[in-house]
Amino acid sequence: MYVKTTSRKTKNGTAVRYLHLAHNEWDPVAGRSVPKILHSFGREDQLDRTAITRLVASLSKLLDPAEALAATTAPGLAFLESRPYGGTYALDQIWRRLGIDQILIQLLQGRRGRPRDVSAERVLFALVANRALAPSSKLAAADWISNDAHIDGLAATSDDACYRAMDWLHDVRERLEAEIYNQVANQLNLEVDLLFFDTTSTYFELDEADEPIARDEHGLPVSPPASASASASASASDGDGDGDGEQDRAGFRTYGKSKDSRDDLPQIVIGMAVTRSGIPVRVWSWPGNTSDSALIRQVKDDMRDWTLSKIVWVADRGFASAANRRYPRRGDHHYIIGEKLRSDSPEITTALSRQGRYADITANMRIKEVKVSEHERFVICHNPEAAARDAHVREQLITQLRELIDGSDTLSVIKRAELRGKISARPALNRYLRTTPGGRLRINARAINAEANLDGKYLLRCSDPHLPAADIAVGYKQLLQVERGWRDMKSIIDLRPVYHRREERIRAHVILCWLALLLVRIIENTVGDTWVSIRRHLNRLQIGTFHGPAGRFRQRTEPTKVHRDLLTKLGIAAPQQIIELAALS
Template sequence: MFFRIKPSGGRRYLQIVENKRVDGKVRQVVRLTIGRMDELEASGQLARLLASGARHCEQMMLLSAIENEATMLSMRRFGAPLLFGRLWQESGIAAVLEELLAGRQFEFPVERAVFATVLHRIMVSGSDRACDKWLDDYDIPGTEELGLHHLYRAMAWLGEELLDEEQGDATPFAPRTVKDLVEERLFARRHDLFTDLSVVFMDTTSLYFEGAGGETLGARGHSKDYRPQLAQMILGVVIDQDGRPICTEMWPGNTADVSVLVPVIDRLRSRFGITRVCVVADRGMISAATIAALEERGLEYVLGARERTDRIVREVVLADERPYIPLCLERAGGNETQLFIKEVKVAGKRYIVCRNEVVAIEEAETRRQVVAALDRQLTRGDKALIGNSAYRRFLRPVSDAKPGRKSKLFEIDAGKLAEEARFDGVFVLRSNARISPLQAVLRYRDLQNVERLFRVAKATMRTRPIYHSSDAAIRGHVFCSFLALILHQALDEKLRRAGKRVEWADLLRDLDRLQHGEISQNGKRWQVRTEAGAAASAAFKAARIAMSPRLQTPQQAVA
């Protein structure tokens, strides 16, 4: 079947016609007369009819355009700039950057350069060196003239040190910089009478450098990335009880975790006006001096304790024979976790012991498999086993071993196995907060939000590795990942409020497939866009962003 225009009495009629063989000859059979062409064109009914049918056969629409020598003038991705550009404005980041840039004589749009870098970090990650080429494929208003040197200068501005008179809240490890002003003004914008920072969560990680690592930030230290041969820096992130990132702190790579908690909390109180605060942090930040300093300042804390290396915890707290209290905690997805909790006080110090039976079973099974593999290996030879940390902790030297080629030097230590079983599914908290044991456990569990942020920053947005050579550019580079986390969390919150669940990878893929451009045909120009996928559609609805029609004239687009 096909369309045919039938002249009749000075008028033209649009018909749907089918070729059929009748008596051995092909004849055109009219299936439907749609109407007069002049009326259909004037009323727009013909355009609507064809557009409606084209939805069911987009391939033919493209073939028709090619056959009629249509010219594609441009095609660029617009989904990510549209979505995250809205969040960029709503979060106040754009306004804060413009405020801080007032009076500075940059010859390029610094705010646009920062946004482009943040968006690049969200979509494809990688180094800033690839960002300027990546920009060519994206429709980001205001970035048309940006080059790589502009992006580097924007990073250096974010990490630029403030004047000496503005260094009052600096930690012993790092100076105050422009990025600190951004954090403080962002917090001030969302601060109101109901804003509560009484609970803050903090954790740290390490980021390694491919180059020298700046003037002071790059140093050798304990690498959580298992890259001890590379210079690194320490990154700390602080979030509030709602999971919103508050600020990020950066120190040289040889700074110990136990030395940073108190200076950071002191700085938080002065920067953000916190009066009463409960600090929630992991066991890596615990030391006697840290706890004493927190108590001296009148601060509350919920800190993870070292079950194996703290003698009081190992010999007194875990030996307490009072019964546990069973509790059920709801997890994401509606599932429940069964916990057993009890409170133990030793010399005025408050400990909360928690046991997760499901985790206990998993850890016991893992140990059983390790021991089984160890037993098999011992029959083949035991000298190489001592270099395996998973095996070494379950071995002991054979007391009556005799020098010789086939003599066993090590054997499985049953006592170590029994001692290890005491810790299956157990974690211990140290707290002075005026809250119930259940509340303490819930607050400590919320510390996982910080760990999730680190996973997003390091895996999805690839803050690491870092190639910049100056401290200022390094701080700016890492801070752009922090700004990306703010947008990530803002979108998560909108989706949650809208009752929608979207996989992050699916969303990024859908956003990257959204493209728009112009087609020129017979002297006319049309703006077209691709169809939005399910994940992108859900995100746009949650952010209250209306999509443009798939086909419109440039004049309609401007209007």
Template sequence: MRLQITKTKNSESFFITKSYRKNGKSTSKVVEKLGTLEEVIQKANGQDPYEWAKNRAKDLTKQEKQQQKEILVQYSPTKQISMGDQVSFNGGYLFLQQLYYQLELDKICKTIQEKYKIEFDLNGILSQLIFSRVLYPGSKREAFYTMHKYLEAPQVELHHFYRALAVLSKESTRIQSQLYKNSQKVRPRNNRILYYDCTNFFFEIEEEDELRKYGKSKENRPNPIVQMGLFMDGDGLPLAFDLARGSANEQTTLKPLERKLLDDFSMSKFIVCTDAGLSSTANRKFNDIQGRAFITTQSIKKLKKHLKSWALATTGWKLSGSTSKKEYSLEEIQVLANHKAIFYKERWILEDGLEQRLIVTYSLKYQHYQEKIRERQVTRAQRLIDSGQVLKKSKNPNDVRRFIKQTHVTKNGEVADKQQTGLDETVIDKEAQYDGFYGVCTNLEDTVEEIIKINHNRWEIEETFRIMKSEFEARPVYLSREDRIHAHFITCFISMMIFRLLEKRLPENYTYGEIIETLREMTFYRIDGEGMIPTYTRTNLTDDLHQQAGFRTDYQIIPQKEFKKIFKETKSRKITTK
């Protein structure tokens, strides 16, 4: 800071000013108005007024360096704000940026950039695509135009974004493999247990192409879709993904991606956990060799007759977690009325040349849950009957119309339109007999408790897809070129990886929705020449975000120099335990 004196014909005025840079240009501002010469003489209290004023400037400079100076900002109700001058920015991305660099994604981008001799900033584009996917999801064009919302922005153009997509698509396997290796430095990976699931994403188009095909949409949309198969580790962190044609049987998507883990990820021994829809005999056999294993859900309804009779038998049930060999009947379990207890029975079976262990569990809690679900569905079915609508038969096995009895002929045997005659009690009773029962098949000899625990954690991969589709708005997809479509999902995959890692560093009591919304609301107001004022509400979550990151942005004002330190820290690959 320096002393500035302005002289007029009749007086001298003293000011303390400081220089700063704004939009790359040097400018200055008044920090403190000391007054006229007469006023300064009074303040100097016998000292030389000029020396006193110079010392005051030195004191303010020293206080600023020590971050002790009180900052006073003057605003005028008659002065308009500058045209086009942005003063509000998002800073929540800094917590994502820290993990982005700890995963060494900048290093990955540098390697790719050198390989293809790219002149534009690939690292800047990828980081913006990821931050925007989490905070302001939308199209790639929108990601470009939302760059100004962040405290920093790369110097790139819109066409660079689309050129980058083609490169990211070509290097998808390399990125996934390297990201897996780098992530182990950030957090140890639980790669003993792998969860696999497959979902699909629809496109707002009518014509199919090589990748986007008509198939069974998870959202029941009449649009072409692509299949996305995803592996997740035992802690819920994304591991690898691949895309397949929308018309492909999802059971066929597992082997190609698993081979990628074996070849490109240098993984060999692991347990693959899937749901019943992906548990074909071929997939089970594929994971019954060379140290691999499987755990998969098994539909009780689809068991062979003798196995179904055994599974639903009222006797032979053991209490999970108990060392006692006592066996219970379903009647005894009802009398115990312990809703937290899980009872089980097991046996080894040999089918299609595959020996596997069938575990069937039963719990009152799960029984009551299924009863409530069906009661609501039956209520909805009755409403449809009362409405008198002519209903078409649905192929969805969970559609409530399965509970409606229909007739297609008159009393005289003549052909007639479909008519709803009431609820089909036979179907309702048939489904009720499976309430409370749950089946799992595996080739492992671990305890039943361990098998149940592993299978229970499948919910995390289902939640991962839910976050992608809802919070990250990964669908509908508007891109048309296959390479750009693949690049879209690689950015979604990386975004999910970074977000999950951040989530793991925070206490478990926060939902993913709360975390994302808090990051979006962490905004700052810029004071030219001084720093940033937080305009968000400080909460326990913002405290925990700062605690795990090792820096704070929740002071009344963060000086410019301090923010430069934060920028530098979030771009460091150094990983410290907070």
């Protein structure tokens, strides 16, 4: 049984084709097979293709799936491979919606060594997508782009192309950050009245730190190389990156106070500014020994030229020094900074001892404003649930300490001193221990009462005289957004390990991670789900590659309801069914 075609001429002489369902029967008179028409489908140009589709589907039910596929597949068609497509497609659509592709093309236009096409922009997007979907080194990223992912407009790339793109990214990073901020602020109507700033560090598994080089007040290498007199002056500086305009000398990967508890390895310091909705608007990189005051100064100077309204900077207790508080107040900016409760500062002691009633602002937070200074305000925040948790932990510590010192009066002086030294190495227990004039170990009841007074509390310092106390407390609580950003940067985006050696490529790697986090956070805020869950669903939308006698084509799998819902929330149209079609030459 087969489809037979016949031709007839109309009155005006035009040939018209007709389609028939036929099969061959043996004609004993003629001694050969002759076709017999079973059904006529009519003129080819008037064919009811919907009815044909229903007929084929109905007949396919009579076959098992393998036979049905073989019967409806063109002869010689081969299925070559399948790659995840939904993740790169969604990221690319957000990338283009924010206009980052056009920003990069304009910034890279006419640069020496740049190809005439847009491959540099495509390579940079592919590297950003790699950080969000399958973080790896640049060597592995090139292989991932070429063999494991489908990037529209980039069939394949090489490790050299990736490194060249990173070098271009480093050259244009300052203008890129400003352009992206303006574009993102306009697209998302960002509220930047509260800008959260925090730093982290990432270490390098090296035997030695980088050689010190001359640097400016922002920690950037001085180019051209400093003169002999300038080098001598830089060598005489303290090298902490806080030279008030004088050049310091420091390697980029150098030793400092690590936030990863790896003080034995060289590191760099990374800072990030985040809006109250968690959108990262800018990122910085400094040598590993840069001081806090130098960080604050550069961040304030860099953001000064952006089109921002009045900003209230929100930072954690690590930036609470007087020098750090003084610099943001230059101009029209103010700050909200967390303070250490266990401090010898007279202001903090006075604030904590001041009497007054708390006002409830949420179910698990109440606040009390304390007037101590003419220029600053203190807000004491109290969380009843955290207070109960702190009291429970303290009871466990005291019970453990009591078990350790029970019977210690019968020990010799040397043994008792050894026990005292062992407890002193455990700060959580040592806080509640006191030693009598006779050298006996006792529970410190005064320390217990002092700690009980701090249960569930944290203290905030603010320089803005008009900001309501409730907004101060809620604003500081939103600092969790930047902490979440660091967690995602290190776990999902995989900021560490860094496989690069040259400073400019390390800085470019940080920019790539920032761009990936920017796209991820926009998608999360829009969808209302975590990126881990969204990524898992999107990657199930695949693209298959087929090769046949006429050429090669790529076709996506059919989107599920989950895919359609995700794309609808993101405002993205479903990808075309046929992604690519290339005829044989």
